[in-house]
Amino acid sequence: MNITHLEHTIIALTFQGLLWPFVGRWVAGSLIVAVFLGREMAQHEYAGGGPNEVWYLYGLFNHWTLDSFLDVAAPAAACCFIALIMPGGGLWKYFRARR
Numbered sequence: 001m002n003i004t005h006l007e008h009t010i011i012a013l014t015f016q017g018l019l020w021p022f023v024g025r026w027v028a029g030s031l032i033v034a035v036f037l038g039r040e041m042a043q044h045e046y047a048g049g050g051p052n053e054v055w056y057l058y059g060l061f062n063h064w065t066l067d068s069f070l071d072v073a074a075p076a077a078a079c080c081f082i083a084l085i086m087p088g089g090g091l092w093k094y095f096r097a098r099r
Contacts, residue, residue, distance in 0.1 A: 001065065003075040008036055012075030013082060025086060029079030036072050043069070 012032045019028035041059035048062055055067040084091045 001070065001074075004044075004067075005070045008071055008075045009078045012036065012079055016079050016082060025083040029076075029083055032078060033072065033076045036075055040064075040072055041069050 003055075012029070014026045015032040016025065019031060022028075031098050042051075044063040045054055045057035048058050064099070087093065
């Protein structure tokens with residue numbers, strides 16, 4: 001794990017918090033994770049020769065490493081966790097019902 005995973009997670013949680021009042025916690029997290037996924041796919045396309053040289057889904061299936069996977073997975077996990085534990089989330093409702 002390197003610093004970019006932490007940076008991506010902090011950026012994702014910040015934007016999830018900013019977008020939350022407008023679109024809800026799940027959509028806000030999904031939007032920012034989709035941005036990071038698109039960024040990683042674009043980097044992989046350029047590693048393969050550029051978008052004009054490779055087929056349409058090249059960036060989705062080629063050049064993935066553990067580092068690039070964690071650049072997307074770390075923010076996704078953090079956004080899911082925040083969406084679950086905040087008031088109104090699934091875990092919040094579960095623990096309130098148990099009391």
